[in-house]
Amino acid sequence: VTHSGPTPPNGHRDQPPAELPERLPCGTALDDLTEQIADGHASQLTEHQGSCTHCQAALLEIERLWAPVAELAGVRLLPPPHLMNKIMSLVRELALEVWHVVLPGDRGHTRIAARVLAAIARRAAARARGVRVVLGRSSQARVAVAADEATRAHRQPGSAVGIAGQHVVVDLAVVTTYDLPIPRVADDVRNRVLADLRRLAGVRDVAVNITVDDVSVPPES
Amino acid sequence: MAPAMDDAALDDYLVRRARDGYLDAFEELVRHHQGRAYTIAVRMLGDAHEAEDAVQDAFVDAWRGLHRFHGDAAFGTWLYRIVVNRCLATRRRRRPVPVLTLPEQPGGERPDEQIEAKARDEALHAAIQGLPGEQRAPLVLVTFSGFSYEEAAEILGTTVSTVRGRIARARKALLQRMRGWA
Numbered sequence: 001v002t003h004s005g006p007t008p009p010n011g012h013r014d015q016p017p018a019e020l021p022e023r024l025p026c027g028t029a030l031d032d033l034t035e036q037i038a039d040g041h042a043s044q045l046t047e048h049q050g051s052c053t054h055c056q057a058a059l060l061e062i063e064r065l066w067a068p069v070a071e072l073a074g075v076r077l078l079p080p081p082h083l084m085n086k087i088m089s090l091v092r093e094l095a096l097e098v099w100h101v102v103l104p105g106d107r108g109h110t111r112i113a114a115r116v117l118a119a120i121a122r123r124a125a126a127r128a129r130g131v132r133v134v135l136g137r138s139s140q141a142r143v144a145v146a147a148d149e150a151t152r153a154h155r156q157p158g159s160a161v162g163i164a165g166q167h168v169v170v171d172l173a174v175v176t177t178y179d180l181p182i183p184r185v186a187d188d189v190r191n192r193v194l195a196d197l198r199r200l201a202g203v204r205d206v207a208v209n210i211t212v213d214d215v216s217v218p219p220e221s
Numbered sequence: 222m223a224p225a226m227d228d229a230a231l232d233d234y235l236v237r238r239a240r241d242g243y244l245d246a247f248e249e250l251v252r253h254h255q256g257r258a259y260t261i262a263v264r265m266l267g268d269a270h271e272a273e274d275a276v277q278d279a280f281v282d283a284w285r286g287l288h289r290f291h292g293d294a295a296f297g298t299w300l301y302r303i304v305v306n307r308c309l310a311t312r313r314r315r316r317p318v319p320v321l322t323l324p325e326q327p328g329g330e331r332p333d334e335q336i337e338a339k340a341r342d343e344a345l346h347a348a349i350q351g352l353p354g355e356q357r358a359p360l361v362l363v364t365f366s367g368f369s370y371e372e373a374a375e376i377l378g379t380t381v382s383t384v385r386g387r388i389a390r391a392r393k394a395l396l397q398r399m400r401g402w403a
Contacts, residue, residue: 019397020393020396020397020400030393031389031392031393034389034392034393034396035385035388035389035392038364038392062396065396065399065400066392066395066396066399068341068342068345068399069345069364069395069399072342072345072365073364073365077256077259077260077263078256078259079255079256079258079259079273079276080269080273083255083259083273083276083277084248084251084252084255086277087251087255087276087277087280087281088244088247088248088251090277090281091244091247091280091281091284092244094281094284094285
């Protein structure tokens with residue numbers, strides 16, 4: 001990469017200046033003096049520097065060389081006024097994109113928010129036999145996790161819905177009752193959720209993940 | 222929001238709210254951090270338009286990745302790291318920077334002080350852009366964006382002594398470069 005920039009005016013047009021030395025004749029490292037200048041401590045001389053002409057001369061020279069850098073560092077840069085609006089409109093687009101399912105149609109598209117699907121799924125699941133509690137859990141799918149995180153405030157507690165385009169993933173955590181076989185309960189839940197999402201929301205491409213977290217034993221009576 | 226909250230606590234609160242889906246909270250985070258993010262990007266890239274794009278992309282990345290941010294570092298640290306990485310990626314993608322050129326000077330005349338100062342600034346910009354990324358990033362954070370060595374190390378995910386060493390090399394290169402000018 002070439003970053004040659006303009007050529008300095010005073011005598012180095014043909015030969016670049018010799019490399020700066022690592023150390024002064026007194027043994028002081030040039031890096032230390034440069035750090036002192038760059039950190040704005042030019043006048044805070046150490047005991048050695050107070051009596052060392054090499055150090056004092058070098059400090060003055062470095063300060064002179066560093067001055068344009070210090071000047072540039074002092075320039076306050078303000079972000080352009082439209083920057084925040086640009087960022088936020090992109091973020092708003094993303095937030096919408098994440099939690100709407102889009103059903104394309106001849107006369108326009110229908111968008112349904114994730115929280116609507118979540119509400120339908122939860123109500124459907126709760127009606128299944130053998131279900132005591134239905135809880136939300138974020139899906140393992142990356143898109144669904146993003147949707148879950150982005151929509152926590154907007155969705156119904158009780159189920160997590162991940163959406164990507166027309167694909168919908170519903171995650172349900174269920175506590176079943178003791179009296180019914182778990183696979184049958186899960187099938188019942190899945191069928192009801194699928195049926196209701198199809199009937200009420202018109203979405204067909206749905207996966208329903210069910211996690212049985214616990215079995216509820218009826219209290220002794 | 223309680224006025225007693227310090228900046229870090231306020232950021233934490235806003236991150237939590239943003240993760241809950243409150244876009245207004247994220248907007249506040251943008252408001253708080255865009256200035257420093259923009260300064261970093263301008264000095265990293267030496268170009269205002271590219272800097273704007275890098276900052277914009279970084280904030281969008283941050284929004285997308287908010288669920289991965291767990292608050293073990295400050296939000297700012299996390300965000301500025303994204304900004305630095307965005308800038309480094311921008312530089313890798315683009316072709317070599319065209320050599321900055323001086324406006325034509327009237328032939329034979331000694332350039333007046335303004336032109337010379339402008340040329341000197343351009344030389345400085347070129348020198349900064351000519352630094353390798355691993356030196357430019359810590360230099361930009363500490364010298365041009367006002368972070369401490371410790372903060373810069375945290376942002377860059379490295380140690381304070383590494384940051385110090387790289388900045389020392391960067392300063393030396395700049396000094397060498399400015400010797401003909403100051």
